[in-house]
Amino acid sequence: MSPSTTRRKQSTRPAKRPSSHRPSKAAKSTRVLVWLDDPMAGGEPIPRRASDPAAYSLRVDIKGARPKARQYARGTSGFRYWAASDALARGAKFWSKHLPGEQWFTGKSLPVALDRGVDLNAYYDRRGLSFFHERVGASTVYSGESPDILLHEMGHAVLDIIRPQLWDALSVEAAAFHESFGDICAILVGLQSSELRQAVLAEVGSKLYRSSRLSRVAEELGWAIRQFEPSGAAPDALRNAVNSFFYRVPESLPPSAPDSHLSSEPHSFSRVFTAGAFEAMSNMVALLGKPTDAILAQVSDDFAHLLVEAIRDAPIAPDYFAQVAEQLIAADQDVFSGRYGSAIESAFIRRGVLSIHGVSPSASQRRAQVRGRSRRLGVSRARSIFGLTKLPMLTIPGATFGLGETNLHVHVASEAPRILKATSAAAVTAAQPDAEMAARWFTERLLCRGRVDLGGVHATHVAHPMHPHKTHSLDPDNGAVLLRRRTFDCGFD
Ligand SMILES: [Zn+2]
Numbered sequence: 001m002s003p004s005t006t007r008r009k010q011s012t013r014p015a016k017r018p019s020s021h022r023p024s025k026a027a028k029s030t031r032v033l034v035w036l037d038d039p040m041a042g043g044e045p046i047p048r049r050a051s052d053p054a055a056y057s058l059r060v061d062i063k064g065a066r067p068k069a070r071q072y073a074r075g076t077s078g079f080r081y082w083a084a085s086d087a088l089a090r091g092a093k094f095w096s097k098h099l100p101g102e103q104w105f106t107g108k109s110l111p112v113a114l115d116r117g118v119d120l121n122a123y124y125d126r127r128g129l130s131f132f133h134e135r136v137g138a139s140t141v142y143s144g145e146s147p148d149i150l151l152h153e154m155g156h157a158v159l160d161i162i163r164p165q166l167w168d169a170l171s172v173e174a175a176a177f178h179e180s181f182g183d184i185c186a187i188l189v190g191l192q193s194s195e196l197r198q199a200v201l202a203e204v205g206s207k208l209y210r211s212s213r214l215s216r217v218a219e220e221l222g223w224a225i226r227q228f229e230p231s232g233a234a235p236d237a238l239r240n241a242v243n244s245f246f247y248r249v250p251e252s253l254p255p256s257a258p259d260s261h262l263s264s265e266p267h268s269f270s271r272v273f274t275a276g277a278f279e280a281m282s283n284m285v286a287l288l289g290k291p292t293d294a295i296l297a298q299v300s301d302d303f304a305h306l307l308v309e310a311i312r313d314a315p316i317a318p319d320y321f322a323q324v325a326e327q328l329i330a331a332d333q334d335v336f337s338g339r340y341g342s343a344i345e346s347a348f349i350r351r352g353v354l355s356i357h358g359v360s361p362s363a364s365q366r367r368a369q370v371r372g373r374s375r376r377l378g379v380s381r382a383r384s385i386f387g388l389t390k391l392p393m394l395t396i397p398g399a400t401f402g403l404g405e406t407n408l409h410v411h412v413a414s415e416a417p418r419i420l421k422a423t424s425a426a427a428v429t430a431a432q433p434d435a436e437m438a439a440r441w442f443t444e445r446l447l448c449r450g451r452v453d454l455g456g457v458h459a460t461h462v463a464h465p466m467h468p469h470k471t472h473s474l475d476p477d478n479g480a481v482l483l484r485r486r487t488f489d490c491g492f493d
Pocket of ligand 1: 153156
């Protein structure tokens with residue numbers, strides 16, 4: 001959605017005089033009440049020492065006044081502030097460790113607005129993270145109170161550091177990977193809390209790959225969306241990383257579907273990769289032994305390390321899920337000498353993201369070649385060789401989409417793929433389109449779903465006035481219009 005359309009009603013909470021951003025020594029030692037993952041995950045708020053998300057190299061600044069650190073009652077703005085502060089601090093600490101020396105796309109600090117008014121939504125828009133509130137039945141749901149949602153949105157900002165080219169890439173799998181990374185971020189950062197690790201171990205016993213409060217992401221927002229549209233979210237959460245979805249070429253899927261079915265809508269399609277990643281982590285845990293607190297902590301760190309490496313090295317192509325999955329395996333060869341290779345490979349093969357024929361034994365050799373090429377070109381290890389360039393641009397006649405004489409410029413997901421036909425043969429009910437076809441197709445789906453702010457462009461049939469949540473806009477660009485992303489928004493439309 002566009003930020004302007006979401007500011008229908010600003011919070012009427014009286015503004016307090018902002019205090020200096022660092023908590024006082026007294027505040028640092030004071031305990032506040034926080035959620036570990038989500039208000040409806042099943043636990044009670046727990047006391048923790050007040051934390052400061054601005055204290056890390058990837059600094060996060062919550063806008064507005066900071067209430068005095070103490071144990072507020074649930075339902076108060078003081079409680080929500082400290083619940084959010086704790087979750088954001090855990091995320092900032094985790095990603096500062098995995099992305100040393102890096103900066104947010106927004107610069108030295110990631111601004112966060114915990115309540116921008118009435119909506120059932122949350123988004124990242126390259127200016128910061130925004131959260132909202134909405135009355136649902138007898139209660140009010142605040143998206144900025146749930147650690148799962150806070151960390152999902154932070155995930156969009158983190159991925160924008162690692163691979164900014166994904167922002168404008170017009171392909172389902174690039175957009176869906178952003179959503180998947182958000183959910184994986186909520187899960188990985190959740191696992192940094194020993195209290196949550198203990199709670200999950202008590203719930204799942206000897207096998208991590210079970211539906212649990214860890215695999216269920218954003219239970220409360222899922223509940224709220226189901227009140228408005230019963231088939232709009234999973235029965236027990238917004239999305240569940242333990243699911244049975246199997247890869248399909250997204251262009252063969254409908255643009256929307258009930259939660260029980262896969263569609264090409266990015267949040268829906270993201271569940272394929274998330275399930276593969278969660279199963280891969282579960283396999284990694286099993287490889288190390290019976291799940292324990294220490295093993296969960298180690299696997300979450302190891303998987304985050306591999307994921308950052310893989311995303312840097314995976315070319316952005318229409319079959320992006322497979323590209324990332326193969327680079328996870330190649331990164332494991334490089335970093336852990338292949339320790340987790342079979343754990344990762346089998347999980348993504350079970351999802352149809354990779355084929356049993358698709359993963360080449362020379363993946364690690366190709367990775368070594370790319371590393372050598374990067375070094376020769378003076379590209380630091382911190383940046384992918386692909387990070388040097390912007391994605392190529394394609395011009396599409398606007399008449400194709402009922403936009404009259406205006407030509408559209410779009411960014412195409414066409415970095416040279418390193419693997420061919422990596423997805424399962426069983427998954428290919430339709431041919432994988434090339435990058436140009438994928439971009440045309442994704443553009444059409446965005447317009448059909450009413451996700452594009454048309455600005456001044458004359459449209460004959462695609463205005464969608466009843467759907468104000470716009471993720472993209474058409475901006476003037478050398479006599480044509482550029483289709484560019486405004487936000488990754490994650491709520492109810
Ligand atoms: Zn999202």
